Amino acid sequence: MRKYRLLSPGPTPVPEKALLRMADTIIHHRTPQFQAVLKGVFEKLKKLFLTKNPVLVFASSGTGAMEASVVSFLSKGDKAIVIKGGKFGERFAEICEAYGVEVIPYDVTWGEPADPKAVEKLLKDNPGVKAVYSTLCETSTGVVNDIKAIAGIIKKTDAILVVDAVSGLSADEMKPDEWGVDVVVSGSQKGIMLPPGLAFMSVSKKAEKMAETSDLPSYYFGLKAALKAYAKNDTAWTPGVSLIMGLDTVLDMILQEGLDNVLSRHARLANATREAVKALGLEIFAKRPSNAVTSVKVPDGVDGSALVKKMRDEQGVTIAGGQGSLKGKIFRIAHLGYMDEYDTIAAIAGIEIVLKQLGYKVELGKGVGKAQELLS
Amino acid sequence: MRKYRLLSPGPTPVPEKALLRMADTIIHHRTPQFQAVLKGVFEKLKKLFLTKNPVLVFASSGTGAMEASVVSFLSKGDKAIVIKGGKFGERFAEICEAYGVEVIPYDVTWGEPADPKAVEKLLKDNPGVKAVYSTLCETSTGVVNDIKAIAGIIKKTDAILVVDAVSGLSADEMKPDEWGVDVVVSGSQKGIMLPPGLAFMSVSKKAEKMAETSDLPSYYFGLKAALKAYAKNDTAWTPGVSLIMGLDTVLDMILQEGLDNVLSRHARLANATREAVKALGLEIFAKRPSNAVTSVKVPDGVDGSALVKKMRDEQGVTIAGGQGSLKGKIFRIAHLGYMDEYDTIAAIAGIEIVLKQLGYKVELGKGVGKAQELLS
Numbered sequence: 001m002r003k004y005r006l007l008s009p010g011p012t013p014v015p016e017k018a019l020l021r022m023a024d025t026i027i028h029h030r031t032p033q034f035q036a037v038l039k040g041v042f043e044k045l046k047k048l049f050l051t052k053n054p055v056l057v058f059a060s061s062g063t064g065a066m067e068a069s070v071v072s073f074l075s076k077g078d079k080a081i082v083i084k085g086g087k088f089g090e091r092f093a094e095i096c097e098a099y100g101v102e103v104i105p106y107d108v109t110w111g112e113p114a115d116p117k118a119v120e121k122l123l124k125d126n127p128g129v130k131a132v133y134s135t136l137c138e139t140s141t142g143v144v145n146d147i148k149a150i151a152g153i154i155k156k157t158d159a160i161l162v163v164d165a166v167s168g169l170s171a172d173e174m175k176p177d178e179w180g181v182d183v184v185v186s187g188s189q190k191g192i193m194l195p196p197g198l199a200f201m202s203v204s205k206k207a208e209k210m211a212e213t214s215d216l217p218s219y220y221f222g223l224k225a226a227l228k229a230y231a232k233n234d235t236a237w238t239p240g241v242s243l244i245m246g247l248d249t250v251l252d253m254i255l256q257e258g259l260d261n262v263l264s265r266h267a268r269l270a271n272a273t274r275e276a277v278k279a280l281g282l283e284i285f286a287k288r289p290s291n292a293v294t295s296v297k298v299p300d301g302v303d304g305s306a307l308v309k310k311m312r313d314e315q316g317v318t319i320a321g322g323q324g325s326l327k328g329k330i331f332r333i334a335h336l337g338y339m340d341e342y343d344t345i346a347a348i349a350g351i352e353i354v355l356k357q358l359g360y361k362v363e364l365g366k367g368v369g370k371a372q373e374l375l376s
Numbered sequence: 377m378r379k380y381r382l383l384s385p386g387p388t389p390v391p392e393k394a395l396l397r398m399a400d401t402i403i404h405h406r407t408p409q410f411q412a413v414l415k416g417v418f419e420k421l422k423k424l425f426l427t428k429n430p431v432l433v434f435a436s437s438g439t440g441a442m443e444a445s446v447v448s449f450l451s452k453g454d455k456a457i458v459i460k461g462g463k464f465g466e467r468f469a470e471i472c473e474a475y476g477v478e479v480i481p482y483d484v485t486w487g488e489p490a491d492p493k494a495v496e497k498l499l500k501d502n503p504g505v506k507a508v509y510s511t512l513c514e515t516s517t518g519v520v521n522d523i524k525a526i527a528g529i530i531k532k533t534d535a536i537l538v539v540d541a542v543s544g545l546s547a548d549e550m551k552p553d554e555w556g557v558d559v560v561v562s563g564s565q566k567g568i569m570l571p572p573g574l575a576f577m578s579v580s581k582k583a584e585k586m587a588e589t590s591d592l593p594s595y596y597f598g599l600k601a602a603l604k605a606y607a608k609n610d611t612a613w614t615p616g617v618s619l620i621m622g623l624d625t626v627l628d629m630i631l632q633e634g635l636d637n638v639l640s641r642h643a644r645l646a647n648a649t650r651e652a653v654k655a656l657g658l659e660i661f662a663k664r665p666s667n668a669v670t671s672v673k674v675p676d677g678v679d680g681s682a683l684v685k686k687m688r689d690e691q692g693v694t695i696a697g698g699q700g701s702l703k704g705k706i707f708r709i710a711h712l713g714y715m716d717e718y719d720t721i722a723a724i725a726g727i728e729i730v731l732k733q734l735g736y737k738v739e740l741g742k743g744v745g746k747a748q749e750l751l752s
Contacts, residue, residue, distance in 0.1 A: 217593065
């Protein structure tokens with residue numbers, strides 16, 4: 001017997017309640033029955049996103065909504081500042097470039113957060129910038145950006161701020177309406193606790209206004225069709241019916257726990273993980289660590305890829321390694337969605353065992369004890 | 377108690393076996409475990425599509441793959457013949473136009489099939505056409521087009537043939553490699569018996585060649601990234617993990633029944649339905665009827681919308697009404713995927729009851745008897 005423990009930053013474990021809801025008889029989507037569900041889902045999504053703006057639902061993974069956040073608002077030749085600093089910041093740049101948007105890159109060193117002052121300077125140096133793209137949590141490095149400060153700068157300009165909160169939503173604090181974030185993009189397989197297959201995009205009035213003059217081509221991710229359908233509690237194309245049923249269930253779970261409580265649970269698990277690995281002599285990679293995922297430097301002399309592989313294949317605990325240039329150099333433990341104190345303790349216990357096997361000097365239970373202390 | 381009977385042309389009922397497979401513990405997608413599943417799925421999809429070409433899997437609904445079939449191959453200003461004649465033919469034209477492709481429309485009267493000779497003439501009259509877009513089954517009218525004849529014409533030219541087999545796949549015969557169909561597009565929620573959320577696109581060598589010079593912008597539906605990932609038993613972006621698990625199960629079911637048997641089951645149910653409604657004095661709308669869905673003219677004096685609504689709300693049998701200009705004028709009964717003889721009999725029995733309630737002269741059991749005769 002080998003229990004499967006999923007502590008990766010997406011997909012994340014799906015609550016049994018949601019699995020069973022999705023396994024119920026499938027119903028037709030163009031019916032009052034389904035539209036009643038969709039209407040409720042739309043209302044609950046606003047509460048989760050902390051916004052009064054519409055939150056559109058696409059049948060796609062998160063990258064689809066990232067594409068929607070480019071093609072919906074910009075025009076060919078427009079200038080956009082893209083805060084890189086990880087795989088997902090870079091993805092925004094790739095999408096912009098694919099559609100002929102001029103990217104003004106802000107190359108943040110991987111592991112560091114964006115400096116709001118640098119964003120301010122880029123805006124001053126490049127008049128006419130239409131949009132700024134940033135991640136909330138940059139999943140590949142475990143950094144959470146200071147979106148509040150960045151939004152404070154951008155909201156005084158004509159540019160819109162687009163935030164990839166695919167992994168950050170419900171883990172790291174974000175208040176789009178209060179702070180002035182125009183577009184928030186997310187996905188189903190992270191804090192929302194569902195399988196991948198749904199993507200989300202909230203749209204402010206300022207962004208909707210900009211969309212009116214956008215000339216980038218689009219169809220499946222087209223904003224006009226999506227907003228028109230949304231107004232009728234519908235979707236432009238066939239929705240992911242069963243995933244939306246599951247969404248109805250998990251949104252109820254999140255709102256019943258209370259978004260504040262969900263956020264503090266993520267903060268508590270992330271803090272315990274950080275302190276536990278520090279107690280083992282390890283170093284946190286992210287300079288401004290997210291509560292969605294903790295990135296840890298692989299200590300000298302330890303094979304980072306072997307660590308992740310042994311965790312998965314021998315301990316049954318799936319964590320993530322580093323991506324791109326960070327391959328083998330960091331490992332990442334998520335605190336995302338349907339994860340609790342004992343999942344976190346299991347992950348730390350597994351890390352201790354595997355580090356020891358790989359020749360790193362570990363006093364078994366030292367990290368676990370630290371986590372217990374902080375979690376109890 | 378009201379049992380829910382789904383006889384719409386998508387979504388279609390999902391076998392319990394697949395529901396349970398999708399309700400199993402979710403696993404991470406960048407693992408040897410998942411890639412082994414994906415590898416098997418890719419092989420089985422080729423058997424279902426009757427092609428040796430790669431069949432790409434997108435996390436989206438069918439419209440997403442339709443978009444992929446435009447942006448992957450064409451360039452701005454290219455000419456494409458689009459066989460309209462229903463809502464989905466028109467969708468191809470809309471996508472082409474959204475991306476600046478010049479559409480040469482072939483406006484087939486709704487309910488009639490495309491005339492291969494007319495396609496031939498359009499090709500002659502418009503030198504340099506790059507692609508021809510057609511539906512196999514045009515779901516909105518219930519017509520199946522003669523793709524074999526159309527492919528026979530196009531394969532002699534430099535143009536590629538793209539076929540929307542979203543609803544037609546596994547219901548209406550199609551042999552892409554034998555006939556010369558370059559690109560076949562489909563979705564998960566029809567004959568494949570899954571919830572919506574996966575879309576498919578097969579790509580011939582001729583189409584891949586054309587893709588090399590395509591300049592339409594794309595990212596999420598980009599062919600290059602999809603093919604590169606496919607070669608490594610992977611997907612470019614996060615796949616719909618649980619739907620792909622379900623796909624593995626339903627593909628086994630289809631291949632175990634045997635594709636030929638699946639096709640003849642659809643043919644048998646469709647034929648019985650056509651003859652049953654004719655026995656009630658009704659008329660088939662489609663001049664060349666598909667085996668995926670039977671479209672029936674609403675008889676004079678009967679309210680077509682009320683018929684569909686009463687079937688759903690009072691009889692628990694979900695069929696489809698007409699779309700667009702056909703609203704209220706036809707109703708559509710599917711024979712698609714996980715549907716059998718007694719589902720068909722239930723649908724016909726319900727139609728008889730509701731027609732009688734709506735004032736149409738019906739001898740109860742007359743249509744059902746005809747179906748029994750043909751199905752037993």
